[in-house]
Amino acid sequence: MGDNRVAEGFAYPPRAMRVEQAAAYLSMSRSMFLKLVEEKLMPDPVKIRSMTTWDRLDLDAAYDDLKTSTEPSENTVHKRLRELADASRRRDRSE
Numbered sequence: 001m002g003d004n005r006v007a008e009g010f011a012y013p014p015r016a017m018r019v020e021q022a023a024a025y026l027s028m029s030r031s032m033f034l035k036l037v038e039e040k041l042m043p044d045p046v047k048i049r050s051m052t053t054w055d056r057l058d059l060d061a062a063y064d065d066l067k068t069s070t071e072p073s074e075n076t077v078h079k080r081l082r083e084l085a086d087a088s089r090r091r092d093r094s095e
Contacts, residue, residue: 016055017053017054019054024060040078041066042062043059043062046094061077
């Protein structure tokens with residue numbers, strides 16, 4: 001009936017996914033997923049105390065960027081995070 005590793009009984013994929021779930025959500029191996037994270041083609045994980053998770057919405061955005069890009073580039077999530085960090089640094093300098 002299909003691979004339930006992503007949903008694990010839910011009718012929809014969870015918002016936060018561990019590495020195995022995130023890789024399965026994108027239909028790839030754990031090693032390929034981690035390689036894409038290292039290459040910045042997939043988002044960095046969200047650390048919640050001792051848990052390492054990936055946000056499903058970030059995965060969707062990164063995947064959409066991969067579909068429309070002809071060469072590796074900064075995806076919209078990473079771009080927005082960089083913009084926010086730059087704005088924060090500018091604000092800190094002006095105070």
